[in-house]
Amino acid sequence: MGKQRITVCLPPVDPDGLRQAIGQVMAPFWYDREDRPHPDWVGEWSHWFVSGAGCLFDVLSGHEDDPRLVRYDDWTDSPDDLPPSRCHGGPRGVLDLGTPRTVEARRAAGTWTAYHAREAAVAAVLTTPALLTLDGRWVEGSGPDYERMFSAYLDGLPGDTMVVRVLYHS
Numbered sequence: 730m731g732k733q734r735i736t737v738c739l740p741p742v743d744p745d746g747l748r749q750a751i752g753q754v755m756a757p758f759w760y761d762r763e764d765r766p767h768p769d770w771v772g773e774w775s776h777w778f779v780s781g782a783g784c785l786f787d788v789l790s791g792h793e794d795d796p797r798l799v800r801y802d803d804w805t806d807s808p809d810d811l812p813p814s815r816c817h818g819g820p821r822g823v824l825d826l827g828t829p830r831t832v833e834a835r836r837a838a839g840t841w842t843a844y845h846a847r848e849a850a851v852a853a854v855l856t857t858p859a860l861l862t863l864d865g866r867w868v869e870g871s872g873p874d875y876e877r878m879f880s881a882y883l884d885g886l887p888g889d890t891m892v893v894r895v896l897y898h899s
Contacts, residue, residue, distance in 0.1 A: 731898070731899060732896055732897070732898055732899075733858055733859060733896070733897055733898075733899055734780075734781075734783075734784055734857040734858060734859070734894060734895070734896055734897075735857055735858070735859035735860065735861055735867075735894075735895050735897055736856075736857045736859070736860050736861070736879075736883075736892060736893070736894060736895075737751055737754060737755070737818075737861045737891075737892070737893045737894075737895050738860070738861060738862055738863045738882075738886060738890055738891070738892055739751065739754060739863070739890065739891040739892075739893070740863065740890065740891070741820070741889040741890070741891060742891055744796060744797055744799075747779075747799065747891070747893070748779065750891075751777070751779065751893065751895060754861060754865065755774065755777060755861070755895070755897075757865065758772050758773040758774060758861075758867050759772050759773075759774060759775075760772035760773070760774065760775045761775070773859075773867055773897070773899060774897040774898060774899055775897075775898050775899070776897070776898050777895050777896065777897040777898070778802075778803035778804040778895065778896045778897075779799060779801065779802065779803045779804075779817055779818070779893060779894070779895055779896075780802045780803055780804035780817060780894060780895065780896040781799075781802070781816070781817035781818060781893075781894030782802060782804065782896075784857055784894055785811070785815045785816060785817060785894070786815065786816050786817070786818060786819070786824045786825070786826075786892070786894070787814060787815060787824065787825035787826075787828050787829055788813065788814050788815065788816055788819070788823060788824065788825060789822075789823050789824065789825045790814075790825070792823035793813035793814060794813070795819065795820070795823050797819050797820050797823070797891070798816040798818075798819040798823065799816055799817040799818040799819055799893055800816055800817065801817070802817060804896050817893060817894050818891065818892050818893030818894055819891065819892070819893075820888060820889050820890065820891060820892075821883065821886040821887065821888055821889070821890045821891075821892050822887075822888025822889060823888075824892060826855060826880075826883060826884065829854045829855060830854055830855070830880075832854075833854040855879070855880055855883060856875070856876045856879045856880070857879075857894065858870075858871065860879055860882065862882065863886070863890060
């Protein structure tokens with residue numbers, strides 16, 4: 730048992746209903762659910778918190794005041810003093826996924842010469858060990874194939890999809 734991060738993708742939701750919406754999409758994977766799909770079923774989590782600490786998102790310039798951005802961290806006792814350019818989540822269309830990739834590509838270009846190594850480093854920069862998709866799939870993975878899939882999935886989401894970092898205990 731330990732803590733793990735997941736990136737949760739949700740249909741558009743009002744900021745006041747975000748925690749409830751996350752709870753609804755996470756519910757099928759709760760350890761203690763009573764309606765187990767089969768006798769050997771084991772859940773993924775026992776409790777969770779909105780928290781992107783260590784894997785925050787960048788905010789697109791000009792969208793720093795968007796009220797849909799997730800600026801609170803349920804995991805910490807003290808309020809988060811995030812700069813306006815960072816958040817725990819928000820609508821996909823106001824998250825800056827390009828800048829972290831560009832920064833990582835430049836960093837990787839200075840250390841590695843192989844194109845595929847740079848490509849893998851760029852794909853890995855946004856990933857978390859798990860992804861909860863819009864259609865309710867819990868996907869876990871690591872390595873270049875998972876990182877490319879994760880990155881491509883985020884890129885392909887509609888702009889109003891909520892994408893939120895969640896810390897869960899498994």
